[in-house]
Amino acid sequence: MELFFDPGFNGNGILSENESKHCVNVLRHKTGDTITVSDGKGYYYTCTIINAHHKRCELKLVEKKHFKAPDFKLHLAVVPTKSIDRFEWLIEKAMELGITELTPLLSHHSERKKIRTDRIERVVVAAMKQSLKAYMPIINELTPFDRFLKQNKCDDNFIAHCYDTDKKPLKIAYQAGQDCTLCIGPEGDFSEKEVYDAIQLGYHPVSLGTSRLRTETAGVVACHTIHLLNE
């Protein structure tokens, strides 16, 4: 099944210009074909194309289907890697597994100080469509870690780090069903002060196993651990 994404769509009417182009020009859909559109808010609309226009593809609703929201919120707050490919890969995989919010972080050891949110959104949307998710996560702008710590209102927060201090494995520290935030540091880790500040604010320091993992691997592994514990 292929999925189109249009956050403004509500069943009948015109598909967004971008998705009209993809539907008609790229995938060569014709008038009379049936397609499925997600609004990223839990609804799938199965529609018939009544005018296969490459900019304003007109649709008629056949069936509207609602998907239950995820049982728990999973907010991934991660310092982008130096290589944008590795970061985009992490986002794709996190989306495949399922996240509800994403915040790129600016940390003391950040090698990447800027990030194009529109590019991140494109990766998120593509992965959302590919993995047939019904909900589009919230995507935040690049946020300095100290500001993030003050703003984040989640109940159950974890910071993964590699310092040799008292920390539990994430699989022990997390309780199934809880909303949570996972903070994943950059190559070179969060600074000791950043870890200390987070712990002072009630963040649980956690380890992600015995292997030395790259940032993007740590992000995927942490998201997967949360999902596995909720299954």
Added chain:
Amino acid sequence: MELFFDPGFNGNGILSENESKHCVNVLRHKTGDTITVSDGKGYYYTCTIINAHHKRCELKLVEKKHFKAPDFKLHLAVVPTKSIDRFEWLIEKAMELGITELTPLLSHHSERKKIRTDRIERVVVAAMKQSLKAYMPIINELTPFDRFLKQNKCDDNFIAHCYDTDKKPLKIAYQAGQDCTLCIGPEGDFSEKEVYDAIQLGYHPVSLGTSRLRTETAGVVACHTIHLLNE
């Protein structure tokens, strides 16, 4: 820490030509520097460079350290993706998490019918060095799935597939401490006959959660599940 890999090294003597070049030409190590070499069989050799030759770098042993072998064998048997980048990425991540054997499979729905084993080995070695693993996995040639099923001698074998049949989640089907083989299919899944044949030979059909995962994500998620259950 940076790690060099030379399967023939035993402490004193000459580093392989490839690693000598990397050590002296790329990383600019000089006579008198200390480096660490892994033999991929569980030993790390900390050595002093006594002649920083770019083809025949001569080393003197300072300390030999042994690492315990992994507690369980994890054999990843996976159908390479059409995109070689995605396959190489999977191998990198599987190595970071830890595998003891890798077999690329040729399956009914394979889009990639050839694979360069030397290229796979380069990815494995790079990931092994990066993630500081002491053991080099066995890497097999591309093997037709039916032949693989006849050859594979592991006790506890799993086949992940997406057909709507009776199967357990991997996290329930696997018992910690067991050696195991994980079979991961291609885009388009194993054929129904392949799944049937595997089950006839005692392979446990398993699911990897509720999300629709790409082949390379399924491979990583499966390896991580096994590691998490063994932690």
